[in-house]
Amino acid sequence: MRWSERQQAMLRQMGLRVWPAALPGAAVAPERTAARAPRPQAGVSANPAPATGTPRAVPPAGMPRLAPTAGTVGTVGTAGEVPTPGARADLAGLDWDALRQAVANCRACGLCASRTQTVFGAGHPQARWMVVGEAPGEAEDRQGEPFVGPAGQLLDRMLAALALTRSSDGAAAPAQRVYIANTLKCRPPRNRNPSAEEMALCEPFLVRQIELLQPRLILAMGRFAVQALLRSDEPVGRLRGRVHRYQGVPLVVTYHPAYLLRNPADKARAWDDLCLAAQVAEDAAVASGPA
Ligand code: SF4
Structure with a gap:
């Protein structure tokens, strides 16, 4: 090719x-x-x-270049050691539409007061890749979609280099589809860091999104995505370059595109992370057989 x-x-x-x-x-x-x-x-x-x-x-x-391979897979604990994510019983039976509505109606934390709208997620509901970011920024809050603006454009270019797309129109092959969601669904005022309480209150929505999507690969972008999914305060730089697990799903950690815009020297490492994720996704596809 x-x-x-x-x-x-x-x-x-x-x-x-x-x-x-x-x-x-x-x-x-x-x-x-x-x-x-x-x-x-x-x-x-x-x-x-x-x-x-x-x-x-x-x-x-x-x-x-770290050049990780499938033979260097690491984990954060074993499956039994990873804390059970914060599921909410009342969300367990919701489909995509009902979950989106539940998010739109949510007033569980104070972020509901300052949001323009909730930012649920974007992409194909049967995507094999899931990208998890942090919290909506100003552009996301305005448009209601995650990863828009310069950081979103960089993410789209990174995904496109691997022939991946967030488009939900069904034109892309299953292996090329990506679903994107944030850890938080509402923008913190002035883009401040989310509090632990806000993250905990919002986590059940992300948990249900992952349950519905059943991705073959999760790409966690940035510190707060890592905290939510891996329960780790380790810096991204110490967690990237190997494969973790979230409830059995392979998970690769990388830098948030907004960080990459401020620190372009780390783009090469982010590219290595994407290549590792692509290898893991392909390995999972081979193991699972045709969809
Ligand atoms: S951030 Fe999450 S928990 Fe807080 S109001 Fe928005 S949707 Fe609800």
Whole structure:
């Protein structure tokens, strides 16, 4: 497969170089192919036809690459040690529409007073990937959709580089679909950090979203997503680069796009995280068989 000019441009924008020998029309040295083979795209065979034009995304010079593999899977505790997430009995039977309505009507915490509207989530309800962010910002509060504005545009470009999309129109193959949700459904005033109480009160909605979606892979973006899903106060930088579990679902930690906009040097690490997630998603697809 060849990456499009748009994908190559996106990688350059993220601060990543595309391996020159892999550009269309260039020969690929065999030893480079073996040593630097990229993570396959989700839903794409792990043994694609070799070749010419296979992309090579590598970090900038001097940037260490973790190169995690399926053999370096780590966990935060075992399945039995991970605390049971904060489910709410009255949400257990709700379908997507009813859950969305429950969120829209929620006044459980003080954030309801300052919100313009709730931000439920976006994407295909049968997506295999789930992206979990933090709390809505100003643009999300205004539009009612997670990850809009510059950070959302960066996320969309990152996903597009792996042929993934948040579109819910059904045109994308199941393996390419992404559902995006935030840990909190209402914007904290002036984008302050959410309190532990606010996160706890809002958590049941995210729990039910995960139950309904049954993703094959969760990508947790940012500190508060990690706190909600892994019950960990460890910094993102210490949790990324390996595979965790949320109620048995593989979970990969990475930086929030808003952070990446402020710290572009970490875009290479975020790209490695996405490649790890793509590998995990493909492994899960192989293990599960055709949908
Ligand atoms: S942040 Fe969550 S718990 Fe608080 S009012 Fe909004 S939907 Fe309800």
